[in-house]
Amino acid sequence: MTTEVEATEGPxxxxxxxxxxxxxxxxxxxxxxxxxxEPVGSKALVERHNLGVSPATVRNDMAALEExxxxxxxHTSAGRIPTDKGYRLFVDRLGSLKPxxxxxxxxxxxxxxxxxxLDDILxxxxxxxxxxxxxVAIVQYPTLSSATVRHIEVVSLxxxxxxxxxxxxxxxxxxxxxxxxxxxxxxSQLRAVLNAAAVGQLSSLAAARLASLVSELPTALAxxxxxxxxxxxxxxxxxTASRVVVGGxxxxxxxxxxxxxxxxxxxxxxxxxxxxxxxxxxxxxxxSVTVRIGRENPYExxxxxxxxxxxxxxxxxxxxxxxxxxxxxxxxxxxxxSVRAVARYVGRFLAEG
Amino acid sequence: MTTEVEATEGPxxxxxxxxxxxxxxxxxxxxxxxxxxEPVGSKALVERHNLGVSPATVRNDMAALEExxxxxxxHTSAGRIPTDKGYRLFVDRLGSLKPxxxxxxxxxxxxxxxxxxLDDILxxxxxxxxxxxxxVAIVQYPTLSSATVRHIEVVSLxxxxxxxxxxxxxxxxxxxxxxxxxxxxxxSQLRAVLNAAAVGQLSSLAAARLASLVSELPTALAxxxxxxxxxxxxxxxxxTASRVVVGGxxxxxxxxxxxxxxxxxxxxxxxxxxxxxxxxxxxxxxxSVTVRIGRENPYExxxxxxxxxxxxxxxxxxxxxxxxxxxxxxxxxxxxxSVRAVARYVGRFLAEG
DNA sequence: CTTTGGCACTCGAACAGACCGAGTGCCAGT
DNA sequence: ACTGGCACTCGGTCTGTTCGAGTGCCAAAG
Numbered sequence: 001m002t003t004e005v006e007a008t009e010g011p012x013x014x015x016x017x018x019x020x021x022x023x024x025x026x027x028x029x030x031x032x033x034x035x036x037x038e039p040v041g042s043k044a045l046v047e048r049h050n051l052g053v054s055p056a057t058v059r060n061d062m063a064a065l066e067e068x069x070x071x072x073x074x075h076t077s078a079g080r081i082p083t084d085k086g087y088r089l090f091v092d093r094l095g096s097l098k099p100x101x102x103x104x105x106x107x108x109x110x111x112x113x114x115x116x117x118l119d120d121i122l123x124x125x126x127x128x129x130x131x132x133x134x135x136v137a138i139v140q141y142p143t144l145s146s147a148t149v150r151h152i153e154v155v156s157l158x159x160x161x162x163x164x165x166x167x168x169x170x171x172x173x174x175x176x177x178x179x180x181x182x183x184x185x186x187x188s189q190l191r192a193v194l195n196a197a198a199v200g201q202l203s204s205l206a207a208a209r210l211a212s213l214v215s216e217l218p219t220a221l222a223x224x225x226x227x228x229x230x231x232x233x234x235x236x237x238x239x240t241a242s243r244v245v246v247g248g249x250x251x252x253x254x255x256x257x258x259x260x261x262x263x264x265x266x267x268x269x270x271x272x273x274x275x276x277x278x279x280x281x282x283x284x285x286x287x288s289v290t291v292r293i294g295r296e297n298p299y300e301x302x303x304x305x306x307x308x309x310x311x312x313x314x315x316x317x318x319x320x321x322x323x324x325x326x327x328x329x330x331x332x333x334x335x336x337x338s339v340r341a342v343a344r345y346v347g348r349f350l351a352e353g
Numbered sequence: 354m355t356t357e358v359e360a361t362e363g364p365x366x367x368x369x370x371x372x373x374x375x376x377x378x379x380x381x382x383x384x385x386x387x388x389x390x391e392p393v394g395s396k397a398l399v400e401r402h403n404l405g406v407s408p409a410t411v412r413n414d415m416a417a418l419e420e421x422x423x424x425x426x427x428h429t430s431a432g433r434i435p436t437d438k439g440y441r442l443f444v445d446r447l448g449s450l451k452p453x454x455x456x457x458x459x460x461x462x463x464x465x466x467x468x469x470x471l472d473d474i475l476x477x478x479x480x481x482x483x484x485x486x487x488x489v490a491i492v493q494y495p496t497l498s499s500a501t502v503r504h505i506e507v508v509s510l511x512x513x514x515x516x517x518x519x520x521x522x523x524x525x526x527x528x529x530x531x532x533x534x535x536x537x538x539x540x541s542q543l544r545a546v547l548n549a550a551a552v553g554q555l556s557s558l559a560a561a562r563l564a565s566l567v568s569e570l571p572t573a574l575a576x577x578x579x580x581x582x583x584x585x586x587x588x589x590x591x592x593t594a595s596r597v598v599v600g601g602x603x604x605x606x607x608x609x610x611x612x613x614x615x616x617x618x619x620x621x622x623x624x625x626x627x628x629x630x631x632x633x634x635x636x637x638x639x640x641s642v643t644v645r646i647g648r649e650n651p652y653e654x655x656x657x658x659x660x661x662x663x664x665x666x667x668x669x670x671x672x673x674x675x676x677x678x679x680x681x682x683x684x685x686x687x688x689x690x691s692v693r694a695v696a697r698y699v700g701r702f703l704a705e706g
Numbered sequence: 707c708t709t710t711g712g713c714a715c716t717c718g719a720a721c722a723g724a725c726c727g728a729g730t731g732c733c734a735g736t
Numbered sequence: 737a738c739t740g741g742c743a744c745t746c747g748g749t750c751t752g753t754t755c756g757a758g759t760g761c762c763a764a765a766g
Binding site: 406407408409410413427428429430431 | 737738739740741744745746747
């Protein structure tokens with residue numbers, strides 16, 4: 001269903017039901033169709049790519065490819081266009097992705113540097129990705145579960161209201177207001193205890209330690225402590241709270257003109273944080289690019305689109321996922337290269353901060 | 354250029370260049386066109402609205418209205434459609450907006466209650482507004498300048514890195530990482546001093562007091578204190594940092610089918626935070642609804658659209674603005690009522706939290 | 707067995723002309 | 737000042753025709 005390109009070998013193995021020339025024809029069809037958006041015929045093919053054969057031969061191959069479901073014709077007596085299956089084969093048989101040029105690397109760097117906080121970084125990232133790929137970009141906030149607790153703060157707002165703040169190593173900040181009686185003294189004690197237990201721990205471990213802390217609290221802290229810890233556990237456990245930033249919407253115009261039919265469902269899907277999270281959720285491995293093409297997609301609204309995604313984070317640890325959504329008819333090689341490059345860069349960038 | 358509907362009197366004054374019946378005809382044209390999206394002719398008009406006159410009479414009035422620039426015909430021998438100027442007159446001559454029904458009030462309440470923090474509130478608000486108006490909704494984050502400082506926190510990340518956090522009464526959180534040597538002791542002293550100076554103050558005043566604090570710092574705190582205060586001043590002064598949430602994009606499909614021509618520029622404008630901020634910036638007064646129609650709009654990309662916006666906050670104090678963007682051909686009365694209702698509700702809601 | 711050139715066939719896109727009817731402007735009559 | 741009547745305009749739709757890109761198939765050639 002999904003492909004990790006880094007893991008596939010070169011295109012020069014055999015023994016499949018598609019021989020080398022047919023594959024070449026498929027490749028030619030895909031690239032031509034992607035750039036022209038129009039069904040491509042046998043004659044145009046031999047002219048633009050120098051396959052060493054005649055149109056008639058290509059026609060035979062095309063018939064075979066159609067038989068096997070890799071291409072199709074919109075109506076009789078028109079050229080062929082690739083099917084989802086065709087794109088899939090095309091993507092699977094890509095060689096390794098070529099890295100971005102030095103200039104592009106520099107552009108990415110320039111775009112990201114100067115970011116001031118996590119929101120800012122992700123906001124810039126999504127714009128960067130959208131601009132580079134000319135598609136709609138999606139970036140997920142780093143999940144809580146992969147982060148460690150950096151600091152816990154409890155602030156008195158009034159004698160009966162407390163603000164509880166949780167800060168993670170990835171720069172995320174969560175806050176809740178809490179109704180509970182307390183004194184300044186209790187709060188500072190509580191602060192010390194909470195931080196001692198949780199700081200530096202992975203969120204899951206921190207949650208466990210905080211939970212077990214409840215029973216050990218000095219009686220003076222029992223009330224405010226229990227309430228605070230309950231809130232903290234709520235924050236730590238609520239991993240669906242992970243948010244998603246979307247950008248590059250104007251690129252949706254490339255979908256063609258059947259607006260109501262084509263674009264509306266995509267827009268709707270893009271507004272559903274839950275859908276996007278699930279979509280990205282299955283593409284977490286760092287340093288490999290996942291592609292899901294058309295019907296391979298679990299959501300009906302997105303079955304006319306393809307997803308190109310990659311996890312980002314450190315080499316050891318993937319924090320979250322980012323990617324793009326575009327028409328199935330897209331330039332996969334360069335898009336995949338761009339997504340991978342941006343993911344790597346953001347990962348490094350966040351690891352430093 | 355903009356109108357505050359609450360301030361205009363009823364429609365029954367005279368002495369203008371449009372008499373009462375012509376106005377009635379204009380009203381009929383606008384409502385019919387809004388609901389049908391098609392040019393409306395004299396015959397259809399007298400049938401659907403019971404004006405007590407014949408089509409021919411209406412035609413005369415229409416000719417006059419066209420002469421004065423309130424309506425136009427797309428081509429000879431077609432019906433009439435309102436111009437921007439026509440919509441403007443229509444809106445200016447609206448009676449007072451009718452409040453939402455009890456059921457709608459309850460729906461709004463249900464939608465908003467249960468929000469957990471500021472992000473959440475605004476996120477829900479934008480969805481609510483989009484759903485209620487069936488347009489693209491825009492909500493601005495409360496500006497810093499209208500908020501008071503709730504708490505300042507300085508957290509040690511390592512011996513030479515400090516996280517500075519600013520929390521406002523409206524629930525906004527700003528954070529920066531700072532490179533400076535320090536000890537735990539210095540930080541807790543600093544925390545006390547900073548909060549003593551700033552908490553409860555309006556951001557402008559807090560900034561002033563923090564600035565004057567620099568010279569009074571104990572020498573031990575001089576280095577870390579100066580750095581922190583500089584950062585805080587930066588955060589407090591940076592009012593352009595106000596962000597904007599956009600939602601209801603799928604409603605853009607109502608713009609009609611000329612996708613590339615119509616919708617692309619709008620999408621582009623909606624991605625530009627700066628544009629949106631400036632757009633909303635001029636509509637800050639609480640409890641009055643500002644309408645900007647088509648060409649009245651300062652941004653070329655939005656000159657096929659109308660903006661309906663209102664400030665929100667308390668009666669005394671407007672924090673920020675929210676509104677919707679839609680085609681000039683929209684149902685102004687109910688849209689304006691909805692925007693006003695949501696703005697009021699959110700204002701109250703935030704004032705409580 | 708694979709490749710090629712030739713040929714008849716299909717079908718959508720583009721164009722042109724005819725028709726229809728909604729809507730207008732004007733004018734004479736009440 | 738309003739109304740009914742009338743000639744006129746012009747965009748939308750429908751129909752028929754043409755054009756050409758592209759196909760599938762077949763028989764001949766390598």
